[in-house]
Structure formats: C-alpha cells, structure tokens
Amino acid sequence: MTTCAAPIRAVIVDLDGTMLHTVPDFELALNGMRAELGLEPVTQDIVTPLVGKGSERLIRDVLARDFDAARIDAVFAQAMASYQRHYLAINGSRTTLFPDVIEGLQALAAQGLRLACVTNKPIAFATPLLAQKGLAGYFEIVYGGDSLARKKPDPLPLLQVCRDVDLAPAQVVAIGDSSNDAEAARAAGCRVLTVPYGYNHGKPVQDIDSDGIVDSILSAAAWISSYNAECMQTTHAQANQLI
Ligand SMILES: O=C(O)COP(=O)(O)O
C-alpha cells in the first residue's frame, strides 16, 4: 500500500477498457467506415491496442494500415464523418460491462466518495453509452475527449475535476486501464490505480507507473478504504505525538 498523502475524497473513473468492453463496438464502427473507403475489415486484435487515445488518433492509426500520411489527410474528414455516423448508430449494441463495475461504483459511493468519469471518447458517444449501461447516475461529472482543450495523457481533464469538486489532486484517485490514465494522473498529482483487463495500447500493465493494480473497480473501492483507514491512523499517531 502506498503511503498516505491525504485521505481520498473523489474518484475519476476511465470508461473504455475500465468500465466497459467497447472493442466490439469500435470494430463494427471502424469496419463500417473502412467498407465505405473500399478497405478490408480489421479484427478486434488489431483494434484493441489502438483504443484509448481518442477518435482522431484511432482513425489515423486504423487507416495507416493501408494509406500513407498524405492519403490519410486527404480522406480524413470523410473518414471521421463516416466513423461517427456508424459509431452513433451502433453505440453500445455490442458493448458489455466488465465484472464488478456496478458493485464497485456502489461501494465507492457508499464510502461517500465523489465520482467523475473522464474518457477520451467523444462526449456525444460517452453520454448515451453511460446512460444505456446504467452508469450515468453514479457520476456527478463526465468529461469526454472533446469536452476540454486537451485530453489524457494531458493532466487538464483531471485537474478540472479537482477544481470542480474543490479538492487537492492528492485527495483524488484516477482508476484506468492504460498508461494514458496513469500519465495524466501523475502529471496532475493524483493517485492512480490500474485495472489489468483493459487495453493499455497492447503493452503489459505491469509497465504502468501506478499506485497499484486492482482486479476490478470493486477491488479499487477496497484499496481506497484501506488507504483512508491507514491515513486516519497516521493522522491520529501524529496528533498523539504532539500531545
Ligand atoms: O479513446 C477512446 O475513445 C476512449 O478511451 P478511454 O475511455 O479509455 O479514455
């Protein structure tokens, strides 16, 4: 357990690869776009490591399998419009919840923690998806990849949440599946926990600079509970030394 800096009071939860297994939706929407461009479909194995850095990057990466940079620039606007149309049409239809997500969010809320969702997914995709999967009610704040001037791994969205809830970054923990989430959290000065079942750009989660790997959001809730209990003990011990 990481030494306590300050009790955790708020949690920022990532969406794709952390709460929801969205790769099947990405596959469907990207292949709809590729078909319109006359390209062969790609498989989920190809799509999975490309998820997590927002739509622009995803489209460029998936087109880079067939097109050079100049060709990608030439078709980009058409590709993006096509992808968005396909994604909005199928959003959530093949997406599933990872185990213990609802139980984990309930456990976090039961600890009195304030909850925000920060995703690189465009907000027009994220909002209906959270509602459709029964997750929207848990979050008082939701930021998508296009909600603010910069997205993860930039710390800006996490720092904005800290300001929104009026807490210091050390009182906030981010839970995510990728180095993108951890880099943003470290740069913001937040704690960070990593779930091992997500996407992480095809790299091992053990390589992520994180305060801990937790099996699920429910395990993250247990981690925060012990962290805060240890924090209370340290504060009491320090207070007793002063007496
Ligand atoms: O890149 C995306 O579309 C989503 O990524 P995230 O929810 O893991 O931030």
Ligand SMILES: [Mg+2]
């Ligand atoms: Mg993610």
